[in-house]
Amino acid sequence: MHEPMHEAPHAAPTTFIGKYIFSFDHKVIGIQYLLTAILMAVVGGLLSLMIRLQLQHPEMQLLGPPEAYLAWVTMHGTIMVFFVVSLAISGFANFLIPLQLGARDMAYPMLNMLSYWTIVPSVLLMLASFFVPGGAAAAGWTMYPPLSAVPEAVPGSGLGTTFWLLGMALFIASFTMGGLNFLTTIVNCRTKGMTMWRMPIAVWGFFIATVLGLLAFPPLTAAALMLLFDRHGGTSFFVTEMVVNDQVLLPGAEGTPLLFQHLFWFLGHPEVYVLVLPCVLMTMEIIPVFTRRPMFGYRPSVWALFVIGFLSMIVWGHHMFVTGMNPYIGEYFSIATVIITAPFAILGVNLLASLWRAKIKPAVPMLFALAVISAVGFGGFGGLFLGTVVSDIYFHETYFVVGHFHLMIGTVTLLSLFGALYFWYPKMFGRRMSEKLGRIHFWFTAVPMITIFILMHMQGLGGMLRRTYDPGAYDYNAGANMMLRFPITAMAFILFLAQFVFFWNFFRSLKNGEEVGENPWDATTLEWTTPSPAGHGNWPGALPVVEHDPYEYDGDDFTPQGRVVETASEEGGNA
């Protein structure tokens, strides 16, 4: 049962702190999430530059001993996955769900505020872990034991890993609070006429991602708790006796590290879709606006989403083909993985057919959308090789894997998020970002990003191993692998520098951007029926009533999905 949320579930804030710091307003919380994500993106980006510098000049020992290199890699992965892409998606979900569904706010604004303020200590713990004795965690973002379970294993396995685990515990708590809110709002707080099948497709993305997250995070919580017991309680869930130099490190321990990998990837694989699906669907949301045509295949795409979501829960083993698993199980995981290609192809057809013979308006958000389509294509092809056991056994632990997952959960997501930011910026701040600077940012972001990771696929084909801090130490890397090293590093720097154009554009436009009205893009969905930026309670008068499907475009003509009926007798205004 759903019904319109006629009044905001909280009073309008009166103080600065209530309005901007401990705000209950979903729009402010969304922007807080986005700003935190941008801040962490700078940290994560700097780490990636340090990684590239180390690989480029291993003789300089820029980062200190080899273990330090692993710590930077670990923190780069952790920050980018959980504190950049996840947080940015939470930001957009917070901002868009009530606005696109015609609700005054989230169902539980207080919970929403707590969700953001749980992330803050989590971020601080992660950042602080660089400065504890031994440095940050170094077991990879996957935190495999024994490096994560035995505090003496490497320097980062001490306090750094403890901080990491505490930070993740807070992250999971925050994600759960946010997810419960998203789910409840989507299910129960849609406005009149907004049936599930009329929801903008981005909301479907947030919905599926939230369901996946709520199902997949608890087993990781279980694994993290067992890991804490192993580290601090002397248990042996994941650790074995470990004989090093004829010395038994943990006598009597009889656990199995593989167990952790299963529990981790039971989260880890759905997590990939938690990141990718909302991003791809936000891109889908943008495309009809600039092709000025209805979306191709809305319903099949949503059904495909359900299938992808279900399949993502049962394919985790394809991350573990080389762990010595039973070949029959490997074959099952392989087949299940390759089956995901079918529903993903439906999304691909949607993306491509939406462009077919369209008069595309090449605004900046649309440019990013086009780049996302190519990144999904390149990334998806790599997935076929990694999802198949026979080829994965060769590619595993090489740069082929690095290139693949960076294309999917790095490039696809970040390009989508940039596109979404350029697109919804006017609704957030009432001004437009500069198109000219946007174009410069686009070309110097999309081209290096996609190229870097395609080149990494090639290095992987050449056998270059992941996690080595000095690739030159191996003779087989001497040819093409070493030749590709410099272009990748150079492009990583270009990519990073290009982001300053974005920062300049983002912050300058807050004051100097062109002011816009309600609907600067001539778009149909509900968020464009309220002033930019929207005030407390989202609509100044009554809530809009939905009468149409979300994407009724016909060239420059369009039918808004809903409209605000001012004559309605409902009590609505409380702005």
Next chain:
Amino acid sequence: MSLSVQQRAACNRTLTMAVIVTVVMLFTGFAAAYLERSHTTDVWQRIELPSVLVWNTGVLVLSSVVLEWARRRGRTDGIAWATGLGVLFLAGQIWSWVELREQGVMVASHAHASFFYMLSGVHALHLIGGLCALWAARRKRRILPFAAGFWHVMAGVWIYVLVVLTVL
């Protein structure tokens, strides 16, 4: 707070369902780990679970039954009784830990003991959450159905934990 009563109830229902699914997935994760661990070790040593757990399980089930009766009849004293029985259950759990400790069975003694301490501990934490919800429901009657739903599920989860620890 100005959502309509029906809307608030609908939101609470969705929220409770989602919380329950999350909790169930947590314990499913633990059970999967238990299954894997108990079947891949050559010698799976079981500890003998303290006999107080049998009585204790009865207390929790009774608490659930009393709560359901109170919810249907709208009896505040029933909620108080159910809450009291819940506290008694927690005390019983602590007693079982003390008993194990006296036998010299610590958290790191055997993998089976580790699982017992961890699972009963995590369950107890969730139960404390349930107790808070019941306490709040004494005043705010409209959250009672959801607090009760969660409480019943937690009783079910405890029985599930016991089955996992004794049968698998």
